[in-house]
Amino acid sequence: MQKIENYINGELVAPQSGEYLDNYEAATGKIYSLIPQSNQQDLELAVEAAQAAQKEWAEMPAEQRSNLLLKLADAIDSASDDLARAEAIDNGKPITFAKAVDSYRSAANIRFFANAATQFASESHSMGSVGVNYTLREPIGIVGCISPWNLPLYLFTWKIAPALATGNCVIAKPSEVTPMTAYLFSKLCIDVGIPKGVINILHGTGPSIGGPIVEHQKIKAISFTGGSATGKHIASIAAPMLKKTSLELGGKNPTLVFADCDFESTVSEVARAAFSNQGQICLCGSRIYIERPIYEKFKQALVAKVEKLRIGDPLDESTQHGALVSRSHMEKVLSYIELAQQEGGDILCGGKQVSVPGRCEEGYFVAPTVIENLPLACRTNQEEIFGPVCTLQPFDSDDEAISLANGTEYGLATSVWSNNIKRCHRLSRELDFGIVWLNTWLLRDLRTPFGGVKSSGVGREGGLEAMRFFTEAKNVCVKY
């Protein structure tokens, strides 16, 4: 059985406790590798290594740091097929998706911030004949990056890339549910010669190693993506320690479809928004509101499209809908489908676990599910399910659409589908979300601020926001 190892001080090492957790292949339900259960002792070694590496990494000319990161991005590209396969096995996502989305974005994240390192500049404020101020943007020191299981290497690199580009050393913890690509990534760091101690990767559960990372006095900032409950817990520990936090949390994202949309392409994109990655993206549009005149026609077209999604072995190139990430997550999703029916919802398609014959018959598959006849004020429409489940509801006016869209505790992302440009812009102002997509979904430009409002998080990732998060601004005031 393959044993995953921690990456500390430039070396692959076993956990100090000698304890390992089982790692399951999502599509078969079988254990296929072992994950280190790291603890405080491993963390102390990682912090020591990061401290020793910090000064040299921070003082390295930006171009040199950038070149090392560019090599790392190239190495991810070269390993793209292997990484995609590993992601498909660990997470259950279709291999074609893993290659086009996960592998592609993992390299793009590192490359983007490698380039940002050489472009980052700071302000100066002239006081005329009196003097001048200039701002130094200095690395924070050692930072913690904690990432989830839905887009494993994609979100792992999205955090560590800006941290490294700005001269910090990193202690990173991937999700214990999908550790494999972070492990493969640590081997790439060794291959390209990332200086030892600059990146340290500790595997294990939240309580065993995530908590200690958040609590460590020498780790000065935490970037976290995951569930809102975990994010709130992390904030409660970090806040009294006056630690900087960036929290990218859950969503219950509305999709607003108007009668004047481009019908066919909107049906396809709304289905993609709801079911990409088996609905396990924090940005997925799981509450679909449709203007009443096209409600029935849109519903039928959407259900027809969703019923055609090919459910199957994630390693099969023709599969469009893979397995959910774990048994416990599948059970959570199925329990929400049951709840939806108790709340009066009607299932239009899906609604159940699926057995994929052959090697995947014990896998965690749930058919893409569309539900209607539920009001806004029910748990199905208020709580994050994070799976292949969406609800449909008609609306009669722009104002009603806005009020439905804004009517949950979440505020991550929304999409609006209409050819009325004035309406699109007016709604963008009224919608209480960090991201508004107009006639598109998940069209990403890595320079843009990324994150949510309300229970969807605090702070923004991406572009300059991330470079600023991972640096301390120091004002230097000169009197002439």
Ligand SMILES: NC(=O)C1=CN([C@@H]2O[C@H](COP(=O)(O)OP(=O)(O)OC[C@H]3O[C@@H](n4cnc5c(N)ncnc54)[C@H](O)[C@@H]3O)[C@@H](O)[C@H]2O)C=CC1
């Ligand atoms: N990207 C997103 O928005 C995500 C949302 N979720 C939501 O959260 C629900 C629960 O999923 P989980 O896997 O349990 O997510 P989670 O929020 O527990 O896990 C995310 C990361 O945080 C770590 N973690 C857990 N407890 C921690 C603690 N006390 N201190 C520090 N780190 C900790 C985990 O080990 C993992 O690396 C999902 O059903 C979904 O609704 C989950 C994953 C990603």
Ligand SMILES: O=C(O)/C=C/C=C(\O)C(=O)O
């Ligand atoms: O940066 C992106 O393009 C997407 C990020 C997705 C998440 O943060 C998520 O699903 O948690």
